[in-house]
Amino acid sequence: MPDILIRNADHILTMNDARDELRGADILIRDGMIVQVGHGLATDGDVIGAAGCVVTPGLVNTHHHLYQSMTRAVPGGQDALLFGWLKTLYPIWARMGPEEIFVSAQAGLAELALSGCSMTSDHLYLYPNGARLDDTIAAAAEIGLRFHPTRGAMSIGESAGGLPPDALVEKETAILDDCIRVIDAHHDPHEGAMLRVGVAPCSPFSVSRELMRDAALLARDKGVMLHTHLAENDEDVAYSLATFGCRPGQYAEDLGWVGDDVWHAHCVKLDGQEIELFARTRTGAAHCPCSNCRLGSGIAPLRAMRDAGLRVGLGVDGSASNDTGNLVLEARQAMLLQRVARGADAMSAREALEIATRGGAEVLGRHDCGRIAPGKRADLAIWDVGGFESAGSWDPAALLLAGPVGVRDLLVEGRTVVRDGRMVTLDLRAVLARQRALAARLAGGA
């Protein structure tokens, strides 16, 4: 692959250790890696002009359910709280299969890429009608995003006092066996990996205490990360107190679910002690502000988490509870929501961008990504700030204070995924047509 030079960017927000910001500067890429950042660089290879643009590290999404891209704006779930929302959607999801999982992943990943996301996790916790984690992995490989799928699971159905219908739950031995299968088949522990697998029982209210414990043991044995939903809303905390006799943080700690190889989605209702526990143990959190607004879950204590040193990334969450999957808008929402709670100085645009890039990469254990510095992977988002959304802006903070809401170019491992605002690795029109047809079939109940 020839070298690539990104030339003459108006601003480069490096998110390096010094948080350097360069004007009129260049980035040289070789073999998928950033080798030089500075002024007046030259190459015999390819050149991407970046005049009029802000360049940031590619954004990192730390929580998603790609399969939900097939069930946006479902009428019965539009105005319900978390548990009621789930009960509306479970029977619809139970009608999906491998094709729906693959196509919804294609569409969801394209949506992320177009909003500047170069690396995403996914949390797939139901496997109806022969669907497999491999279906999402195939979609990500085709598109070229860096992918951290997690093998989710539910094991306690309605007949055993759980929330999901029995048809959507699996036996715990089968869950653990399939976790081992997908890790052995796909997980790449090496620096620069395009794919890492995690283990992710859906939530404390849909699996047993034993599965939570065994999943943690398995993940540590295999050297992979752990992920689940935690302390999402008041119902969630009440369930924990009533069923386990403790708050979610205590439950997580008791079962081995703290550490720098663990990240929890939402954490809206963490109290001061739980924030201190997660900060002390280097446990990560995926903050999902749009989903939290959409489901009325509350405002996560993001300011307090950051001040305590808790590692936080952003997540768009599934498209049944957002219902968009635009990651740069998610960063804007994170900034705005803290200001609602704590005042206009509670979170700057730069801090929200840092959480969306470097922060997310750290949560996913990727110190080789999320910043623009020699030796880091060449995952870069190039934003044209000459358009109507941000014209007249004085500072690159306009990226969150104004726009744009889509990336001009996106590079992942030095390869172009988006060029001039269009997917180059996917026929998006064909994917959307297929998605519409499959969603209509699901809506028809066929």
Ligand SMILES: [Zn+2]
């Ligand atoms: Zn979620």
